[in-house]
Amino acid sequence: MTALAFIVFCVAVLLAGRGLASGAMGEVMRVRFGGDAQRTRVVVDLDRTSRGEVIQPGADGRVVLALSGVAPHRSLSGTGIGLVRGYRVAGAGGASRVELDLAVSAEIERRFLLPPGDGVQHYRYVIDLKATGRAPTAPRPTPRNAPRRTERPLIYIDAGHGGRDPGAQGAHARESDVTLAAALMLKQELERSGRYRVRLTRDSDVYVGLNRRPTIARQAGADLFISLHADAIADPATRGASVYTLSEQGAG
Structure with a gap:
């Protein structure tokens, strides 16, 4: 070939229309990672509460979620660690689209929102990923x-x-x-x-x-x-x- x-x-x-540019939108501040090649935690720091919805769960080499009511001031992207090869966050209507490119086959083990507390002043949307044991072709x-x-x-x-x-x-x-x-x-x-x-x-x-x-x-x-x-x-x-x-x- x-x-x-x-x-x-x-x-x-x-x-981006009026809803996306609205001053009522919260901000996606940054994306952080922890863990290893078996389990990786992704933390999205937000300045206000948000509701997450899974668009793509990881079966095709990518995890995609939408976070309502928040958007980055400009698109965020970079490399990850462990199960995540790279990431992108961009505004999408009245929400943010979070894309995680997987290094190996993985799935969402759990996801949840943490409110401010224990010395942390902002919200954190947490995504825990677990390897499924099958490497990409x-x-x-x-x-x-x-x-x-x-x-x-x-x-x-x-x-x-x-x-x-x-x-x-x-x-x-x-x-x-x-x-x-x-x-x-x-x-x-x-x-x-x-x-x-x-x-x-x-x-x-x-x-x-x-x-x-x-x-x-x-x-x-x-x-x-x-x-x-x-x-x-x-x-x-x-x-x-x-x-x-x-x-x-x-x-x-």
Whole structure:
């Protein structure tokens, strides 16, 4: 199979409406971690109480929760420890979307809210993760001297979220709808050039598992995988785009 390049193309759009920018929103202050590769505790520090809802429990390599009534002043992201490879927190409508990328297969053991007390002046939303003992499937290595193909390169476009996972939510749009519309338009433009074959991981509002998306592209022998996302943020003046690529040399 030809080498599969991963590009995560994050299209920053203003999904934040009046509810998201409202001064009544509380703040997500920071995210902290503790534990090891068997059990990891995630603590989200808040300046007011919040109610959590699980969107994705971890079966597809990612845990996603929504915390109502709170949002970070700007999107938070970073690396985790133990079971968590990395995290992102962004405003999503009248809530925050907390995404935890898992290093190995894990599930939520319990979650709860701690009020201020014992010298701590803020609320803490706690998520305890437990390893399930199954490591994620590693991508198969690609031979360096693979024969050159004569057909046009195959591009797979992945419209982020969908179905039961709407992604970020603004006053007038859902991330899953925005990414699908963008994917359909990009497919049309690429096919119009006549230089590429183009396919989609989804062409309607359906849920596709996180690990399933690149697997679909690999099995089809794709040359390029493009994942589209549309972030939300509380500040309506923020706009622009960001592009992430996976280095073939690894982290350096």
